[in-house]
Amino acid sequence: MAKIIKGLNIPVNRVEGDLEIRVDVNDHRIEDAWSSGTMFRGFENMMVGRGSLDGLVITPRICGICSLTHLSAAVTALDTIVGVTPPDNAIRLRNVALMAETIQNDMRQTILMYMADFTNPQAYQHHHLFQEAVDRYQMLKGKSVLDVIRKTKRLIEVIAIIGGQWPHTSFMVPGGVTSIPDTPKLMQCQVIIDQFRSWYESRVLGCSIERWQKVSTLKDLHIWLDESPSHQTSEVGFFLRFAFKAGLHTFGRGTDHYISFGNFPFPQDTNVTPLNKNSSPYPGKKQGQYFTAPGFATGITCQDLDATKITEDISAAWFDQNNCITHPFDSETRPYASGTTGNKYSWVKAPRYDGMAAETGPLAETIIDGVPLFQDMIQQKGTSALVRQLARITRPSRLLPAMGTWLNEVMAHRTDPFYTSVKRIPDGQGAGMIQAARGALGHWVSIKNRKISHYQIITPTAWNGSPRDTGMNRGPWEEALRGLTLKDLENPVEAGHVIRSFDPCMVCAVHTLQRNGTAKHFNAGWSF
Amino acid sequence: MKNKIICIGNRLIENDRAGLLVYDLLATVRMPPHTELIEGGISGLNLLCFLEHAGTVVFVDTVSGFTNPGGVVVLNKTQIKSACPKPHYGHDAGIAYVLEVLPGVCDAPLPREIFLVGLEGPTRKSAIEHAARLSLSLIDKC
Numbered sequence: 001m002a003k004i005i006k007g008l009n010i011p012v013n014r015v016e017g018d019l020e021i022r023v024d025v026n027d028h029r030i031e032d033a034w035s036s037g038t039m040f041r042g043f044e045n046m047m048v049g050r051g052s053l054d055g056l057v058i059t060p061r062i063c064g065i066c067s068l069t070h071l072s073a074a075v076t077a078l079d080t081i082v083g084v085t086p087p088d089n090a091i092r093l094r095n096v097a098l099m100a101e102t103i104q105n106d107m108r109q110t111i112l113m114y115m116a117d118f119t120n121p122q123a124y125q126h127h128h129l130f131q132e133a134v135d136r137y138q139m140l141k142g143k144s145v146l147d148v149i150r151k152t153k154r155l156i157e158v159i160a161i162i163g164g165q166w167p168h169t170s171f172m173v174p175g176g177v178t179s180i181p182d183t184p185k186l187m188q189c190q191v192i193i194d195q196f197r198s199w200y201e202s203r204v205l206g207c208s209i210e211r212w213q214k215v216s217t218l219k220d221l222h223i224w225l226d227e228s229p230s231h232q233t234s235e236v237g238f239f240l241r242f243a244f245k246a247g248l249h250t251f252g253r254g255t256d257h258y259i260s261f262g263n264f265p266f267p268q269d270t271n272v273t274p275l276n277k278n279s280s281p282y283p284g285k286k287q288g289q290y291f292t293a294p295g296f297a298t299g300i301t302c303q304d305l306d307a308t309k310i311t312e313d314i315s316a317a318w319f320d321q322n323n324c325i326t327h328p329f330d331s332e333t334r335p336y337a338s339g340t341t342g343n344k345y346s347w348v349k350a351p352r353y354d355g356m357a358a359e360t361g362p363l364a365e366t367i368i369d370g371v372p373l374f375q376d377m378i379q380q381k382g383t384s385a386l387v388r389q390l391a392r393i394t395r396p397s398r399l400l401p402a403m404g405t406w407l408n409e410v411m412a413h414r415t416d417p418f419y420t421s422v423k424r425i426p427d428g429q430g431a432g433m434i435q436a437a438r439g440a441l442g443h444w445v446s447i448k449n450r451k452i453s454h455y456q457i458i459t460p461t462a463w464n465g466s467p468r469d470t471g472m473n474r475g476p477w478e479e480a481l482r483g484l485t486l487k488d489l490e491n492p493v494e495a496g497h498v499i500r501s502f503d504p505c506m507v508c509a510v511h512t513l514q515r516n517g518t519a520k521h522f523n524a525g526w527s528f
Numbered sequence: 529m530k531n532k533i534i535c536i537g538n539r540l541i542e543n544d545r546a547g548l549l550v551y552d553l554l555a556t557v558r559m560p561p562h563t564e565l566i567e568g569g570i571s572g573l574n575l576l577c578f579l580e581h582a583g584t585v586v587f588v589d590t591v592s593g594f595t596n597p598g599g600v601v602v603l604n605k606t607q608i609k610s611a612c613p614k615p616h617y618g619h620d621a622g623i624a625y626v627l628e629v630l631p632g633v634c635d636a637p638l639p640r641e642i643f644l645v646g647l648e649g650p651t652r653k654s655a656i657e658h659a660a661r662l663s664l665s666l667i668d669k670c
Contacts, residue, residue, distance in 0.1 A: 058540070061539060064572050149573065153577055166574075166577075
């Protein structure tokens with residue numbers, strides 16, 4: 001007889017303590033899922049009434065992993081309000097720094113967080129690659145773990161050099177950047193990026209970036225994997241061998257809707273070309289003007305992004321406002337935790353695009369940028385935890401070449417301006433919509449009488465971890481968990497694979513040392 | 529080699545900001561010779577770069593479960609690590625994780641001494657001032 005369990009809580013350790021996943025399970029199969037953000041953030045309310053530039057200092061402190069992306073979104077909103085286009089050199093430096101932050105996140109998330117699940121003995125002790133997984137990814141000791149920490153630590157120096165301050169740099173300001181690195185410093189950045197690229201090619205890909213970019217179909221991927229021992233033993237190769245055997249390509253599908261705000265605007269003069277060479281100009285946010293294109297896709301059918309179709313739905317979120325569904329320029333952040341209706345279960349609002357739940361992140365970027373490998377994999381087998389994670393670990397292969405080129409261009413044009421003078425921020429509205437490491441990030445800002453009168457932030461995890469909306473449509477990872485089979489209810493490692501493939505980040509805040517080990521929010525193991 | 533006082537925490541979180549209140553106070557006083565004051569914020573693993581080529585390192589942060597509320601405690605490296613024997617990597621990776629991986633990833637000599645001045649919340653002004661004095665005295669003694 002099938003065993004039905006209602007309202008089972010799944011602890012997803014190493015994600016964030018402020019995330020709870022509740023599922024209904026019928027005979028080991030997840031029938032329904034609810035994702036709950038358990039902490040009220042309310043950063044928006046801190047902003048109202050402050051000086052127009054304060055977002056540049058406050059919002060980067062929202063997240064310790066991706067503080068630059070918040071800075072970038074905040075400054076982009078102000079650039080829009082002012083109506084200024086920063087000089088080419090400022091755009092290049094902003095892009096290079098942001099790419100460095102994105103790459104460090106991709107590598108650390110993959111090796112330190114995602115692959116750590118492969119060392120779960122209850123789940124994988126009989127997997128033929130288990131011992132090698134332990135050697136590579138064992139917490140604190142695995143050779144890949146230490147290798148990635150060492151290499152990404154060095155990469156972060158690029159941000160420190162460009163920003164002129166570390167941590168908590170606010171070097172991006174309306175009109176450009178505040179810090180102009182001298183030529184030796186820029187050369188130092190170039191050396192760091194070159195060395196990182198060399199390591200990424202040899203250890204992570206096991207081949208050159210150019211060779212990897214020729215992998216354009218699922219069939220090509222298997223050919224590539226069989227082609228050489230260096231491919232098989234690379235991090236990508238090991239991930240594929242382990243993940244295919246563990247069945248990660250068979251679950252975690254999601255909503256089949258994808259959204260990217262696009263990122264890395266082009267300088268007027270550059271040799272870098274867009275990833276999506278077929279992109280067409282579009283009013284508002286122009287596809288051809290961004291290295292990573294903005295867009296929305298259903299399956300692999302893409303359409304231009306229309307920012308007016310973005311809404312926040314509070315039907316299942318503990319907020320109160322006059323209208324349940326609003327554009328972020330009209331949204332409020334008024335907590336309301338009565339819970340009397342029973343419908344509300346999360347502090348995360350439900351962002352929607354044209355009424356649809358959409359996932360965001362590196363996979364969404366590959367679809368909208370038209371990366372052939374991922375389009376083929378999705379067309380053939382659909383989205384899965386494996387595809388989503390593969391998109392993340394291989395994203396640096398798309399970013400690193402552009403980083404090198406833009407840095408060279410700064411050195412070649414170092415006497416050109418880095419800043420366009422902005423005397424004051426006028427009253428007005430502006431949106432800073434960028435593609436952060438985890439996906440679409442937006443800051444919607446209004447300035448009135450030189451002060452912030454409105455601030456709304458939609459984070460990537462709000463898209464991916466959103467609760468139900470008015471139509472009772474699930475959020476992306478709620479949907480991705482449906483139908484998932486948990487082999488061992490005491491050790492639901494499959495759920496961890498799915499949730500972690502979205503790279504969740506609920507708050508990034510509390511770092512407090514606590515006696516007797518594990519932080520208060522976390523479960524050390526998989527017990528219920 | 530420079531000594532470092534690294535104040536960590538999140539200004540936006542009431543019960544995680546004590547370290548940064550100490551930073552604000554220390555920023556108004558003259559640092560001892562060869563000593564750098566750093567707002568470490570919520571940098572987590574990215575604090576590693578501050579530990580390379582460092583002499584004595586004093587972290588200042590909120591702690592929980594070490595002393596009475598409002599109190600201040602000083603822990604050495606061994607005590608920090610033993611208080612959190614199996615630190616994991618996450619977005620809240622803190623000092624214990626940083627110290628655990630440090631020997632394996634540091635490309636330069638390890639810091640001579642590492643201390644944590646911990647503030648058990650909720651904290652009053654007197655505790656902030658006490659923690660600031662303790663931080664400076666730890667640098668002076670080493």
